[in-house]
Amino acid sequence: MTDTTAPLISFSDVKKHYGEGSARVDALRGVSFDVTAGxxxxxxxxxxxxxxxxxxxxxxxxxPSQGELRLAGEPVFAGGRWLRDDLRRLRLEAIGFIFQFHNLLPFLTSTDNVALVLQLAGQSRGAARRRAQELLDYLDVGHRRDAFPSQLSGGEAQRVAIARALANRPRIILADEPTAALDSQRAQVVMDLLRRVAIDQHAAIVVVTHDDKIADRFDRVLELRDGLLV
Incomplete structure (x- = not known):
């Protein structure tokens, strides 16, 4: 049974290496941290x-090569193996991904880009589109629901991408350089939206960034060097 009081992300003494022998590279050398809801x-x-x-x-x-991963209190990786045999379903339902580039499908409107994720999870087209429009409104881009990606500004496209990441109500959201392609004002708007999501959805959000423009938007900053937290 999932422990509802546990951190949403628990990363315990995780090590990861690539290659063997003289070609071995230690990417992580024993990293531990927790991230809680909000x-x-x-x-x-x-x-x-x-x-x-x-x-x-x-x-x-x-x-990982070694260590343990728990998500929402549930052991997911331990003892050198995955403890779930439905990782694709877990990613689809429990984890939202946001990237530096929005990666929206160019032949779909904003609404349909978001709805597609819900349809892949088994929702009807009508229900998926209603949820998509609700999310676009929540992220203040509802007025662009019928626009194609080529018609959106960079900030609008990133908001649609965030809506897509939130489609299945994940409580774990992972963002890889989500503001790198945005100017200072739009970057801060995106981070303020993510903070609102963390609070409203009781979500844990981890943002990989080099962007000094958003340094003050985090509850905590973890610094990695040579595979270790410093």
Whole structure:
């Protein structure tokens, strides 16, 4: 049974290496942290420090070499193996992903880009579109619901991408450089939206960033260097 009082993300003594012998690279060398509901946590560090590896492990895309991962109190990885055999379903239903570039499908409107995720999860087209429009309104981009990605500004496209990430009501949201392509004002708007999401949805949000423009928007900042938290 899931522990509702536990951190939404619990990353315990996680190690990850690539290759073997003289070609071995230790990307993570024993990293531990928790993120609770309502928190927006920044993850910073130079290139090659292990930030993307952390995000991919939390997102159940990449298996650790050692350590434990719990999501919403449930053990997901331990003892050198995944404890769930439905990782694709887990990612679809429990984890939202936001990227530097919005990656919206160019031939779908804003509404249909968001609704597609819900339809993949089994919702009817009508219910999916209603939920999509509700999210677009929530993120103050409802007036662009019928626009195609090429018709959106950078800030609008990123809001639609956030709506897509929220479609299935995930409580874990992982963002990889979500403001890097935005100017200072739009970057701060996006971070304020993520903070609102964390509070309203009781979500845990981890943001990988190099962006000094948003440094004051985090509850905590974790600094990675050479595969270790410093």
């Amino acid at each position: 928190e927006v946590v920044g993850l910073r560090g130079p290139s090659g420090s292990g930030k993307t590896t952390v995000l991919n492990i939390v997102g159940c895309i990449l298996a």
